[in-house]
Amino acid sequence: MNAFEPTQHCAALACTGLGYQIKGTPLVAEVDLLVRPGETLGIVGPNGSGKSTLLKLLAGLLKPHSGEVRLNDHPLAKLRRGEIARLLAVVEQQANTDDAISVRDAVELGRTPWLSALSPWSAADDAIVAQALQAVAMAHLAQRTWHSLSGGERQRVHIARALAQQPRILLLDEPTNHLDIQQQLSILHLVRALPVTTLIALHDLNQALDCDRLAVMQHGRLVALGTPLEVLTPQRLHDTFGVHGHFIDDPLDGSRFLRLRPR
Structure with a gap:
């Protein structure tokens, strides 16, 4: 077995006592979290709660001031960037480029972690890139320039580049931000269908209901963890998000959604 191959019993990604601060102000504090292989874990919380910072710490983009992140039960701090990139990919909120x-x-940039002098670009890489474009329904726009794309199309390309890395874990920071509702639903449907472990930071609590579990952040701390119905209680909605809310059953298909009102 490969040294970085997950076993049946280890977490795909985990952290203990994780903390990060800027000029003495804690942005993330004492977070313990275990992400199960194959699950979709949503990270929710109000603005400034530490969602984006937590994702960057888990991805190794920020170095924690306390605690540890473990990737497939290996300390993230002891892994090389190339090793991390073969296992984990990140889709940030804003990843624009000025390059033409x-x-x-x-999307081909996603293959960079797998290339070397001994492993140059090959037909296999071409096939992986083509498959990633097909997965996000962007194959027909492969020759279009980046600047000609809409916001939703760019987000699909970001995801395709991440898929081209062939990661086992995908981290997404509010991937539907600034997209219209049709594009939001399309992106979320795409993400849910991906055969990877997924961590996704979301603002919209109704969109978060489709996650297997939710981690609720407040003032940089993890204050609740469980299924959406377990953690999005009226009391939690009041205390963390500052709203009144309750679940309603959809008469069309029986699914549940949140009805939210200001306090």
Whole structure:
């Protein structure tokens, strides 16, 4: 078995006592979290609660001031960037580029962790890039320039580039931010169908209901963890999000959604 191959019993990604601060102000404090292989874990919380900072710490983009992150039960701090990139990919809120590149060029960048002098670009890489473009329904726009794309199309390209890395874990920071409702639903449907462990930071609590579990952040701390119905209680909605809320059953299909009102 590969040293970085997850076992049946280890977490895909985990942290203990995780903390990060800027100029003495804690942005994340004492977070303990275990992400199960294959699950979709949503991270929710009000603005400034530490969602984005937590994702960057888990991805190794920020170095924690306290605690530890473990990737497939290996300390993240002891892994090389190339090793991390073969296992974990990140889609940030804003990842624009000023380079005049095509859609395919942008997705090909996802293969960088797998290339070396001994492993140059090959037909296998071409096939992986083509598959990633197909997965996000962007194959027909492969030759389009980046600057000609809509916001939703760019977000699909970001995800395709991440898929081209062939990660086992995908971290997404509010991937539907600034998209219209049709694009939001399309992106979330795409993400849910991906065969990877997924961590996704979301603002919209109704969109978060489709996650397997939710981690609720407040003032940099993890204050609740469980299924959406377990953690999004009226008391939690009041205390953390500052709203009144309750669940309603959809008469069309029986699914549940949140009805939210200001306090």
